[in-house]
Amino acid sequence: MKRTPWLLIIGLTLMWLLLTGSASPGQLLLGVAVSTLMTLGFRAVRPLHPHLRRPLSALRLFFRVAVDILKSNVAVARIVLGLTGKREVHSGFVDIPLELRDPHALATLATIVTSTPGTVWADLSSDDHVLTLHVLDLRDPQVTRDIIKHRYEHLLREIFE
Amino acid sequence: MNALFNFALGFAQLCFVLAMSCAAIRMIHGPRAQDRVLALDTLYINAMLTLLMLGMRTSTTFYFDIALLIALFGFVGSMALAKFLLRGEVIEP
Amino acid sequence: MTDTVLPAWALLPASLLLILGGICTLLGSVGLLRMKRFYDRMHPPSMGNTLGAGCVLIASMLISSALAHRPVIHELLITVFIVTTSPITAMLVMRAALHRQIARRDPPGKTDSG
Incomplete structure (x- = not known):
């Protein structure tokens, strides 16, 4: 079982919110959905996963x-x-x-x-x-x-x- | 205070225009292809900074989107040129 | 020119940052023009890419925050793009130059001016 890259999802969601320029619940939901789908989808393409220890x-x-x-x-x-x-x-x-x-x-x-x-x-x-x-x-x-x-x-x- | 800010805007604009002319001279002058690619890279960063400065001067946020697009597509362009110099083709089969 | 009167806490730092960023960018491009060899020319433009761009972006953040009466930080996006992309271009151009030099069998110390 691979670990879920939470930092990447949070970062992409923040980027989405900055691009749209609003923090309304709808945009937040859409951002989370898009970034989760992107991250999980592209995980198969990148075999290496970084481990941020400290x-x-x-x-x-x-x-x-x-x-x-x-x-x-x-x-x-x-x-x-x-x-x-x-x-x-x-x-x-x-x-x-x-x-x-x-x-x-x-x-x-x-x-x-x-x-x-x-x-x-x-x-x-x-x-x-x-x-x-x-x-x-x-x-x-x-x-x-x-x-x-x-x-x-x-x-x-x-x-x- | 507004006078200082207007002076700073004018000064920055002058700097960016001079910097862009330096990069343009290097791009035209060469002497080799990698110099031209490097000059193009510098030129698009300078153009992006000029757009941000114009956005501050006119107090609008419309220039921000153009600057964002230039930052993205300038990278793609100079990346493709550098890759072409390195390999002889951009998208390898 | 700016029509509305902006508060001094935004104008003063933004002016100083704009002047500093302009000087950095100009010096970077002058270095690109002045240096004699290609490998030396690689270095000055990254001044404009780091400090020049950083200063102008922070100034833009200050001004647009003051204009909107709330923190506006979407310039961070451009910062992230510049920080992640400009080293990649520099590295690729460096590798292309090395590759072309080896392909042409130039002597390593050759002054590439003219």
């Missing part, structure tokens, strides 16, 4: 990512304006060995890394071990590796695995 850690991750996005926005703005002092900015690729295995955790990491200005997810080797990142301001590859491993990977493993 929702509070997910909240911590969210705030951490928000702070990082703000910081790297400032950093990229300085590079675009050429305000880096005399330092030459070098970009390049970094290889990072990962211990994450859960596909949903990997997808979350890809979204986080790519939506942070300054780093773009380039490749994940087919045996799921080495991640290739492109970094705009590459000073020390080891520093980037440490940031990914300690700041994100640790927390993601806590949440998903």
Whole structure:
């Protein structure tokens, strides 16, 4: 017996209510019906189901990512304006060995890394071990590796695995 | 207070127009296909933000729906172009 | 221009957020135009996609809430779409660029300007 994905149903219902712009009982009922049917119908198409173990850690991750996005926005703005002092900015690729295995955790990491200005997810080797990142301001590859491993990977493993 | 808000609206509009022209120049100039796809992606985000700004300027919510549609279809468009560059076809058999 | 007089608690933050969002978006697109190599050009537009879009969307939320005299948060939908979709496009374009570079056998350090 598979578990019912309650979070997905609630999220889709909220999206329905926001789109229609009203919270009347009729719309609520219609939203619940549509999202339940969609979720149960599409469950057969997706064989993998995520297990969110610690929702509070997910909240911590969210705030951490928000702070990082703000910081790297400032950093990229300085590079675009050429305000880096005399330092030459070098970009390049970094290889990072990962211990994450859960596909949903990997997808979350890809979204986080790519939506942070300054780093773009380039490749994940087919045996799921080495991640290739492109970094705009590459000073020390080891520093980037440490940031990914300690700041994100640790927390993601806590949440998903 | 209204004067400050009107100034902010004008300033944001100027910024978005300049940003859209930068993206358009990059899209026309190239030099390669992936640059053009990236510029198109930037262009549709900027257009969506301009529409949101226009919605605030005219105090209506009609622009919101257009912005939502641009956000959805812009994603589909640039996704299809990127997929085409990657594979040579959009929908694989 | 706005005809009705809106309260200051909405106008002041919305003005500041609009100015900040405009600057972020502009810098992102200027970076797209200025950077010399393709892989460097990937990075600045995501400034506009994250902070620029976020600021303008929050400003829009404030203004439409003040106009309707009740909390209006349907801009959250656009935020959700942008947050989930813009990294996907960036990743696909990156992979397409890598694929095309390998297919053309360019040397990795080639400056792709011109």
